[in-house]
Amino acid sequence: MVALGLLVLRVVIGLIVAGHGLQKAFGWWGGPGMTGWVGAMNRMRIRPATPWAWISMLSEVLGGIGLAVGLLTPLPSLAIAGSMLVAIALVHWPRGFWVTKGGYEFNLSILAAIAAIAIAGPGSFSLDAALHIHLPEPITLIVGTIGLLIGVGVALGTRQPQPAAEGKPQPT
Secondary structure (H helix, E strand, O other): HHHHHHHHOOOOOOOOHHHHHHHHHHHHOOOOHHHHHHHHHHHEOOHHHHHHHHHHHHHHHHHHHHHOOOOHHHHHHHHHHHHHHHHHHHHHHHHHHHHOOOOOOHHHHHHHHHHHHHHHHHOOOOOHEEEEEOOOOOOHHHHHHHHHHHHHHHHHHHHHHOOOOOOOOOOO
């Protein structure tokens, strides 16, 4: 039963995240498409916007698909975590917790689900199990988490300063 529960969780969360990535990639389901997503990265002051937009979109599409099928499961989990952490930090945190106000409730739910999957493993109904892939634990999660935090830090560190409002002197 645990394996079935992990399968349901992996597939649902993976396909939701992949769907968000496909909105960014192709504009499906009311999404912005890559042109709109690059524009959103520019509005968030992430530079260079185009490569970061592609990294973000691919993290969601490939991470979501990888999670759904249970392939190299810690790696898609880390890719999705990076995307969710940057979204929380740049967009949702100032709006509070509840998603009805644009808050981080949804992103936190995704983070909790992928953390549970990364810790428990993908279960026996996964490509990892079928292909007998067993990444070394806990070293994969430790090294991956360190890499994730570095990547999120770099992404957040590439932001350009907020331009000064018109008529206000620039600090020197």
